[in-house]
Amino acid sequence: MTDExxxxxxxxxxxxxxxxAWGRNLARNYAQLPDAELCWICDTDPGRLAEAARHFPDAVCTTDYGQVLADPQLDAVVIAASAQAHFTLGRRALLxxxxxFIEKPLVLEVADGEELVRLAAERARVLMVGHLLEYHPVVLRLRDMIRAGELGRVLYVxxxxxNLGTVRQDENALWSLAPHDISSILFMLDQVPxxxxxxxxxxxxxxxxxxVFMNMNFADRAxxxxxxxxxxxxxxxxxxxxxxxRMAVFDDAEGTEKLRIYDKGATVGEECNTFAETVGLRFGDIRIPHIKSAEPLRLECQHFVDCVRSRAQPVSDGQDGLRVVRILAAAQRSLKSNGDPVTVxxxxxxxxAA
Ligand SMILES: NC(=O)c1ccc[n+]([C@@H]2O[C@H](COP(=O)([O-])OP(=O)(O)OC[C@H]3O[C@@H](n4cnc5c(N)ncnc54)[C@H](O)[C@@H]3O)[C@@H](O)[C@H]2O)c1
Known part of the structure; x- marks a missing residue:
């Protein structure tokens, strides 16, 4: 009944x-989702468009973004262009x-992120950022475990x-790769640095x-x-x-056994005579929880479609994207000052709710 x-x-x-490279994955997912219709594909590169037209014959392919935005039937724009173009493309779509939906990083400047968030709020539009790991079943499980206290207090992450590549020209490795780690760590810890x-x-x-080697410190000493x-x-x-x-390792390069929980730790006793008595190390079992596999990108795309329909705030909304951009900008300032800590x-x- 619900399906009908x-x-x-x-x-x-x-x-x-x-x-x-990445837009193709988004196109595949939106073309397959039963409650979405991939109507337009836009790219400034005609060669890429010609290839897209072969793979997605039901979508109209164009280099003219204005033509896309002028379509009154169009509900949503998914942006997977180079990071430098995110702000201009996103702003035009909101206007x-x-x-x-904008791929990570939301934008490359804090002021641009603030403007997108403001525009989306003023116009009551959904603004979502592609923080893919917030939809990963293993990250969701880890967040639940942390909330339930199964790991104890999180000490550090x-x-x-x-890997070798993809080398980018309009952003560095920090802005290209770290949005995934920053967003998932904040999401799992329910904290900001x-x-x-x-x-x-x-x-x-x-x-x-x-x-880049980057550090974040949290108020609870994590x-x-x-x-x-x-x-x-x-x-x-x-x-x-x-x-x-306990300790947990999420290895996304593993096929099926992506999460391992180590029942290991150290306890510090009081009023002991020797150091050996004071610090007790625990070497317990290793558990591999079964986690139903699902393509995180599929879940992310479905969530965007659901939010467009229900007008709900996405999990990785514009504020989430902006928070990560603020952290990246602070890390970038630190990079330029050879590692000085920057307060955020x-x-x-x-x-x-979990
Ligand atoms: N979520 C993830 O795991 C993930 C993985 C890889 C890339 N990404 C993100 O996806 C985005 C694209 O990355 P990619 O690896 O596919 O890059 P890419 O260089 O392979 O593709 C970018 C495409 O955008 C087109 N383009 C650039 N400016 C445009 C504009 N103004 N209008 C229309 N088209 C334009 C280019 O012609 C190109 O075809 C980046 O923001 C990247 O950070 C996300």
Whole structure:
């Protein structure tokens, strides 16, 4: 009955802007979602459009963004163009009265993010950012475990997002890769950092950092360390959470066993005679919880379509995108001052139900 009702409603009409390496994945998902219709594909590169037309024959392909926005039947614009173009494309779409999804990073300047958030609020438009890991079933499970206290107090988190490529020209490795780590760590910890620091180096291109080591400190003494690089021999996509009771490792490069929970920890006794008695190390079992697999991108696209229909605020809304941009901008300032800590003054996300 529910399915019949759902499919009886008009489908959300979507335009994709930017059909490059990642845009193709978005196009595939929107073309497959039963309650969405991929109507337009827009790209400034005619070669890419010609290829898109072969794969998505039902969509109209154009280099003219104005033509897309002039379509009165169009509900939403999905932007997966290069990061430099996000602000202008997103702003035009909001001004044209469309709901908007923008890939990460939302924008490259804090002021631009503020403007998009303001425009979306003024015009009651949905604004969502592609913080993909906030839709990843393993990240959702980890957040639930942290909220339920299963790991104890989170002491520190570290992540690695490294491999060889994709080398970008209009953003550095920090802005390209770290939005995933920052957004998922804030999401799992339900906290915002108090200060940020980062060090990195430009080896391949002048003035564009290829490798960055970034830190975030939280008010409760938790720390997060993020290592991002597109100049590395290994492909690693891993986040480790060390809690006072248990430890967890999310390895997204694993096929099915992506989450491991280690029943390991250290306890400090009181009134003991020797050091060995004072610090007790616990080496317990390792558990691999079963997590129903689902493509995070599919879940993310479905969530955008649902929000367009219901007018609900997305989990990764414009404020979430802006929060991450503020942290990236603070980390960028720290990079330029060789790692000096930069204070950030952020409003935490409202706590949504698990
Ligand atoms: N969520 C994720 O996991 C993920 C992964 C990869 C990339 N991304 C993001 O997706 C976006 C695109 O990345 P990509 O790897 O596909 O880059 P890409 O360079 O392969 O593709 C970008 C496409 O946008 C087009 N384009 C650029 N400016 C445009 C404009 N003004 N109007 C229309 N088209 C324009 C280019 O011609 C190109 O075809 C970036 O923001 C990137 O950060 C997200």
């Amino acid at each position: 009702l759902t499919t009886a409603r008009p489908r959300v009409r979507v335009a994709l802007v930017g059909i490059g 044209a009265g469309k709901d908007v 570290y992540s690695q997002r490294v 108090t200060d940020v620091s980062a060090r990195g180096q430009c080896y391949v291109q002048r003035g564009i950092e290829d490798v 720390m997060a360390h993020i290592h991002v690089s597109w100049l590395d021999p290994h492909k690693v996509r891993r986040i480790t959470v060390v809690g006072s009771k 003054d952020l409003v935490p996300a409202p706590r949504v």
